[in-house]
Amino acid sequence: MKNILLTTALLALTTGAAAAQTVRLGTEGAYPPFNFINDAGEVAGFERDVGDEICKRAALTCEWVTNEWDSIIPNLQSGNYDVIIAGMSITEERDKVIDFSQNYFPPAASVYVATDPAADVATGVVSAQVGTIQAGHVAESGATLLEFATPDETVAAVRNGEAVAVFADKDFLAPIVAESNGELMEVGEPVQLGGGVGLGLRESDTELKAKFDAAIQSMKDDGSLNALIEKHFGPETAKF
C-alpha cells in the first residue's frame, strides 16, 4: 500500500508532460482590486477575471499561484510559474530582465494619501511598497522613503503615524480612501507613472507572449476588457 502511494506520488510529480502544458499564473494576492485572496481563500479581483478570460481565448489551461511581491521576478526566472499577473507596471528597468505583453490596464495615475491635508509629501516620510515604481519615484523625489513588503502595510504606516503619506496606484488607494470615513484623503498632485499594467514573462517565452498578446488584443477589440475594468474599478477609471 505504501509503495502504491509512493509510486502515485512520484508519478504525479514527474509525469504528465505528454498532456497539454499548464500555464502557471503568478500573482501577489494582496493588491485589491487588482488581485487579492477572497474570503474563500481563492485568488480574486480584476486580474483573476482578465487572466481567466485570456487563458480561455488562448486555449490554455491556467493555474493560479501566489508569490511574495519582492521575489516575484526572480521566481519567474527560476521557473516557479510562467507568467506574472500582479498589477505590474511596464517599465524600462523591468523590461531589461523580463518581457511584457501589451498592457491590459491603461497607464494610470499614482497618488499620495495622508491623514492630514497639509501633509508634506515633498520632504516628509512617505511609505511605498518595496520594488514598485512608486517606491522608485519617492526615492527620487527628495522625500524619505519607507518601504514595506505588502501594500496593506504601507497604508497602515500612515494610519499609525509612521509615515506622513503613502504613495501608490490611485486605483488601489481610492476604495481605501472612500471607506475611511474621512480619516484618509488624497494630497498633492497625481503623478503619471509607467506604461500601463502588462503580463510579465520570461524573455525566452516568445511563443507564449505572442499568444497572450493576441488574446489581450481581442479583448480590447470587442470591448470586454473595458467592461471588466469598469466592473472592478468603477466608471471613472481610464479605459482603452
Place this chain on the structure above:
Amino acid sequence: MFSSCADPKAIEGLTWLLCYLTSGKHLDFYASFGTVLALLAITAPTALAFGFFGAMAARSPMLPLRLLGQGYTGMVRGIPDIVFFLFFVIALDQGIEWMVHQVRCPDWTEPVRQGLEFRVCPEAKVPSSNAAQTWHSLYGFGLAVFTFALVFGAFAANVLTGAMAAVPRAQLETAESYGMTPRQVFRRIMVPQMWVYALPGLSNLWMILIKATPLLFLLGVKDIVYWARELGGSKTQAYEYPHPDWRLYYFLFLLCFYLLMTWGSERVLGRVSQRLSLGQATAAGEAQRKAAA
C-alpha cells in the same frame, strides 16, 4: 460554511463573527497550524538523525569521515540561518531540476542558464508544471523540512558530540574489559548513557526550532504568520468581510500559540530529563537516589 453566511454584508454581531471566523480563508489559517506542527513533527526526528550521524562521523577514527562530519557542523553552524534559507533552498531546487534535466533531456541543446533565467526542459520540471497545486505545496514543504533538518542537524551533531565525550570513560573501559567490541561499547554503553548529557542542549534546540518555524514563510510555505498577516490586514468592500486593521489580534493569538507550545515543551522535557537522570552518575541522578533513600 453555514447557510446563514450566504450574504455576509447583511448580517451583524455574533453571527457575523461566527461566519467570519469560519470563512474559507480562516479554515486555511487553521489548517496552517497543522502545517507548522507537521513541520515540527517531521523535522525534529530528521534533524536528530542528521545530528546523530554527523556526531558519529565527527568522532570517527577515519580521517575523511571525520573531516566530513566536522566540515558539516562547522559550515552549517557558521552560516546565518536566513542566508541558508534563502540561498540553499533555491540551489537545492535548481540542483534537483538540473539533474532530472540531464537524465530526461540529453538532447537539449539550449543552455540551462540564460542570463538570469534558469531554464530546464519542461519534462525536467519538479514538480511538473501540470501537477496540481497540492504537489507544488508538498514539494515546497519537503524542501523546507530538508533545509530545517540540515541546519538543526548540524547543531544537534555538535550537542551529541559533546554528550558522547561526556560519558564517563570508566564506564566504557569496564565494557571493554568485558570483551565488548568498539561497536558494542558504542551501542550498549555510550548511546544509552549520552542522552542525559545531550538533553539540555537538545531541548534548547527544540525551543529554537519552534521559534524558527515562521521562517517557513520565507520559503514560500503559507504558514500561520503568513495567514495572520493576510487575514489581519485591513479589508475594503472588495472583500466579503470588510474590517479595519486587525493584525494586532491575530499576532496576539500567535503569541499565545507559541507561548503555549514552548510552555508545554518545557514541561515534557522536564519529565524526560527526570527519567533519563534515573540511576545516572550525575548530580541529578544522585539527588534522585538520595530522595528515594
